[in-house]
Amino acid sequence: MIEIDQVSKSYGDRRVVDRLSLTIDVGELCVLLGSSGCGKSTTLRMINRLIPTDSGSIRVGGEDVTRVPAEALRRRIGYAIQSIGLFPHWTVEDNIATVPRLLKWHEARVRDRIGELLELFRLDPETYRRKYPHQLSGGEQQRVGVARALAADPEVLLMDEPFAAVDPITRDALQAELGHIHQTTGKTIVFVTHDIEEALRLATVIAIMDRGRIVQLGTPLDILEHPTNDFVREFVGHQGLGLKLLSVRKISDRLRRGETAEGEPLSLDASLAEALSAMTARRTPRLPVSDAEGRKIGVIALPDLVR
Amino acid sequence: MTRGRRFLGSPVLWVGLLFATLLLRTDALRPVLHRAFPGVEPVIYNRDSFLALFLSQLGLVVVASLAASLIGVALAVFVTRPAGRDFRPMASALATVGQTFPPAAVLAIAVPMVGFGARPTVIALFLYGLLPIVENAVAGLEGVPQGVCEAAEGMGLSAWQRLHQVDLPLAAPVILAGIRVSVTIAIGTATIGSTVGALTLGTPIFDGLVANKLPFVIEGAVLVALFAILTDMLFARLERWLRPVAG
Numbered sequence: 384m385i386e387i388d389q390v391s392k393s394y395g396d397r398r399v400v401d402r403l404s405l406t407i408d409v410g411e412l413c414v415l416l417g418s419s420g421c422g423k424s425t426t427l428r429m430i431n432r433l434i435p436t437d438s439g440s441i442r443v444g445g446e447d448v449t450r451v452p453a454e455a456l457r458r459r460i461g462y463a464i465q466s467i468g469l470f471p472h473w474t475v476e477d478n479i480a481t482v483p484r485l486l487k488w489h490e491a492r493v494r495d496r497i498g499e500l501l502e503l504f505r506l507d508p509e510t511y512r513r514k515y516p517h518q519l520s521g522g523e524q525q526r527v528g529v530a531r532a533l534a535a536d537p538e539v540l541l542m543d544e545p546f547a548a549v550d551p552i553t554r555d556a557l558q559a560e561l562g563h564i565h566q567t568t569g570k571t572i573v574f575v576t577h578d579i580e581e582a583l584r585l586a587t588v589i590a591i592m593d594r595g596r597i598v599q600l601g602t603p604l605d606i607l608e609h610p611t612n613d614f615v616r617e618f619v620g621h622q623g624l625g626l627k628l629l630s631v632r633k634i635s636d637r638l639r640r641g642e643t644a645e646g647e648p649l650s651l652d653a654s655l656a657e658a659l660s661a662m663t664a665r666r667t668p669r670l671p672v673s674d675a676e677g678r679k680i681g682v683i684a685l686p687d688l689v690r
Numbered sequence: 691m692t693r694g695r696r697f698l699g700s701p702v703l704w705v706g707l708l709f710a711t712l713l714l715r716t717d718a719l720r721p722v723l724h725r726a727f728p729g730v731e732p733v734i735y736n737r738d739s740f741l742a743l744f745l746s747q748l749g750l751v752v753v754a755s756l757a758a759s760l761i762g763v764a765l766a767v768f769v770t771r772p773a774g775r776d777f778r779p780m781a782s783a784l785a786t787v788g789q790t791f792p793p794a795a796v797l798a799i800a801v802p803m804v805g806f807g808a809r810p811t812v813i814a815l816f817l818y819g820l821l822p823i824v825e826n827a828v829a830g831l832e833g834v835p836q837g838v839c840e841a842a843e844g845m846g847l848s849a850w851q852r853l854h855q856v857d858l859p860l861a862a863p864v865i866l867a868g869i870r871v872s873v874t875i876a877i878g879t880a881t882i883g884s885t886v887g888a889l890t891l892g893t894p895i896f897d898g899l900v901a902n903k904l905p906f907v908i909e910g911a912v913l914v915a916l917f918a919i920l921t922d923m924l925f926a927r928l929e930r931w932l933r934p935v936a937g
Contacts, residue, residue, distance in 0.1 A: 433840070433843060433844055453846075455846070456846070457843075457844060457845060457846030458845070462844035462845060464837060464840060464841060464844070466835070466836065466837025466840070466841075467837060467841070468835070468837035468838045468839075468840055468841025470838060470841075470842070470856060470860075471860065472860060481845055481847075482845050482846065485845070485846060485847065485851075528841075531845075541844075
């Protein structure tokens with residue numbers, strides 16, 4: 384879906400992105416992870432041409448981004464940023480309608496789409512449509528920001544540290560919602576963050592960046608289990624490595640089918656970290672697991688976590 | 691409070707009524723002025739009607755302020771776009787020079803070039819009124835939050851769409867505040883135009899000074915002051931109406 388080929392960008396003498404190549408397949412949620420100044424945001428903004436490349440090429444959906452007018456390109460790529468940037472003089476409704484209206488959708492279709500998106504983000508359409516951004520909480524504003532980015536059903540969604548400025552509880556909820564939206568819509572998402580926990584939680588593939596280059600590309604599990612060098616090892620952190628591993632593995636990997644146990648069942652999609660947490664809290668080494676329909680289908684047991 | 695009562699309680703209404711009454715029925719003041727200035731005759735300026743003087747001054751101010759607003763805002767837009775950013779210091783410098791130049795000096799220079807009357811006055815008011823408009827418009831446009839600009843660009847709004855859908859509406863209250871200052875100054879300054887033959891409410895002031903007739907000076911001064919205060923109040927109204935969404 385996105386092919387970045389030997390792309391470089393310098394500001395004066397400083398090379399911010401250095402011959403970077405990266406291919407992101409349809410439906411991936413690719414996290415560009417690195418500390419500030421590593422070139423991750425610059426890379427992201429070169430995809431929708433907010434920053435021009437010095438050399439190399441970028442293709443979205445097989446088409447070179449410089450072959451289409453920048454505005455047309457941006458209208459098919461969703462864009463959500465940390466500062467959200469909702470238009471303060473427009474209602475929630477008008478903010479979400481920005482790109483559909485630029486694309487000259489019929490008003491009826493725009494209206495339906497706004498309702499659909501507000502419901503997707505669990506914001507009651509009747510309450511929220513007519514509100515102005517300053518009447519919303521930070522979390523609600525960011526939900527509207529992401530809804531606005533998704534409004535015209537773009538092929539690709541670019542997100543630049545979208546949840547960095549909200550409180551931890553709201554961030555947790557927003558991450559869960561994004562995960563859910565990614566699963567249900569199958570959108571290709573490029574997500575920039577410096578937060579390793581966030582990356583492990585959301586990514587299908589992580590690109591760890593340092594000084595304008597990708598140091599390691601792989602699934603969250605790959606990166607935890609086989610860091611390619613000391614930089615990555617340092618970055619993902621030796622401390623708490625075990626817990627991070629548990630957080631990227633699912634209960635479904637370690638399920639004992641057919642067995643039964645007492646208590647409130649855990650979801651099959653939950654991570655092993657959540658299972659461990661529940662076991663510790665409930666003082667039991669075995670907990671039942673249920674599938675999406677809520678049927679108890681097996682058990683997760685403590686020794687299986689460390690296998 | 692009901693809408694009607696709020697309207698009756700509004701100072702704009704009362705100042706407006708006072709101004710209109712003084713403008714149209716100046717004669718009503720004759721007994722009071724006679725008592726205050728015994729022996730001065732005529733006690734009320736009578737070479738032109740106050741209404742005609744007011745309308746003439748209003749015309750000068752409207753033309754000069756409209757031109758200053760259009761050109762000032764256009765200049766501010768230009769120097770805040772990527773193409774014109776290099777000219778930003780120059781635009782501020784030019785507008786500052788316009789402001790430091792005393793309007794009397796502008797009149798003195800303009801008269802030999804364009805003759806007596808309304809034209810040199812309009813030129814002086816225009817130059818004098820440009821600075822607050824440019825300064826405020828630049829501040830307003832630069833004050834649009836970075837994130838809002840980035841989001842607008844990232845979503846694919848064209849430069850023109852960003853300007854008229856995002857930048858100008860968001861900067862509007864600040865721009866309007868600049869125009870308000872500029873117009874209020876212009877109303878006061880326009881009176882000086884009477885020295886080069888423009889008809890304004892300053893005419894009775896200067897005639898009164900020359901002929902040593904204090905009542906003329908007071909009549910002109912009071913009316914100009916009310917004119918300026920009323921205009922300022924109307925702008926305040928407009929500003930409040932323009933920011934219904936600000937939190």
